[in-house]
Amino acid sequence: xxxxxxxxxxxxxxxxxxxxxxxxxxxxxxxxxxxxxxxxxxxxxxxxxxxxxxxxxxxxxxxxxxxxxxxxxxxxxxxxxxxxxxxxxxxxxxxxxxxxxxxxxxxxxxxxxxxxxxxxxxxxxxxxxxxxxxxxxxxxxxxxxxxxxxxxxxxxxxxxxxxxxxxxxxxxxxxxxxxxxxxxxxxxxxxxxxxxxxx
Numbered sequence: 232x233x234x235x236x237x238x239x240x241x242x243x244x245x246x247x248x249x250x251x252x253x254x255x256x257x258x259x260x261x262x263x264x265x266x267x268x269x270x271x272x273x274x275x276x277x278x279x280x281x282x283x284x285x286x287x288x289x290x291x292x293x294x295x296x297x298x299x300x301x302x303x304x305x306x307x308x309x310x311x312x313x314x315x316x317x318x319x320x321x322x323x324x325x326x327x328x329x330x331x332x333x334x335x336x337x338x339x340x341x342x343x344x345x346x347x348x349x350x351x352x353x354x355x356x357x358x359x360x361x362x363x364x365x366x367x368x369x370x371x372x373x374x375x376x377x378x379x380x381x382x383x384x385x386x387x388x389x390x391x392x393x394x395x396x397x398x399x400x401x402x403x404x405x406x407x408x409x410x411x412x413x414x415x416x417x418x419x420x421x422x423x424x425x426x427x428x429x430x
Contacts, residue, residue, distance in 0.1 A: 232275070232279060237275070237276055237279050238396070240272050240275055240276055241272075241273075241276045241394065241396045241397055242396050243272055244269050244270075244272035244273045244276060244397075244400075245269075245396050245397060245399070245400035247265050247266075247268045247269035247272070248265075248266075248269045248400050248404070249400065249403055249407075250262075250265040251263075251265040251266040251269055252403075252404055252407045252408075252411070253407065255367075255411065256407060256410055256411040256414050257312065257414065258312035258313050258315065258414075258415075258418065259312065260300065260303040260304055260313070263296045263297070263299055263300035263303070264300075266292070266296045267293055267296045267297065267300075270289040270290075270292040270293045270296065271289070271293060273285075273286075273289045273397075274286050274289040274290060274293075276394070276397070277289060280348075280392055280394060281346060281347060281348050282347065282348070282349075282353050282388075282392065283341060283345050283347050283353070284337060284341050284347065284350070284353040284354045284356075284357040285353055285356065285357060287357070288356075288357040288360055288361065291361060291364070292360075292364060295361075295364045295365070295368060298368055299364075299367060299368040302368050302369075303368075303370075306370065312418075313370055314370065314418075314422055315370045315371070315372055315415045315418055315419050315422075316370070316371065316372065316419055316422075317371065317372050317373065317419065318366075318371050318372075318373050323373065326362060326366070326373070329362070330358060330359055330361075330362040330377075333358035333361065333362070334354055334355045334357075334358030334359060335354075337354035337357060337358050338350050338351035338353075338354035338355065338358075340354075341353060341354050348392070349388060349391070349392075352384070352387075352388050353388065355384065356381055356384050356385055356388060359377055359380065359381050359384075360381055362377060363377040363378050363381060372412070372415045372416060372419060375408050375411045375412035375415060376412065378404070378408040378411075379405065379408045379409060379412065382401050382402075382404045382405035382408055383405065385397075385398075385401040385404075386398050386401045386402055386405070389401060
């Protein structure tokens, strides 16, 4: 693909991403179709930039978005917002250890077996993103905390690789993630009863 084509695809993906996160902040189940379209386009962009963990991550995101759409439709229906809650402390510790192990091992695989340009940074973002996406599917507030960290790291990586529209998108994601965290914390406080333990 030509650089101009990749750039056009990158801008389209960024626009879809903004719509995805805006709908997600307000706990709308309709965030998922926008997210699926966004990640499908980013597979091409990241593969062309030799960010293979990021490209593979988009395949995971596509599947996770479909799974999330199904879970959220069951939890609140397609016209309702879904309930959210915090993890308990033991669950947080498990998520942290598993996420760190995933990031380190994926980095080693990318370093050892590919020509990835930044295998450990790329893999840290990818591994943490997997954890954040699963937490999002289970409607856990911690997903926003993790996305904030991921957004900061992603901005630096994408600037380093010259992916300026994507770095800008992640700057927008960072602001929206801060707002999403605030919105979900307030939503959890307003909920009349606790939600069951799924994660």
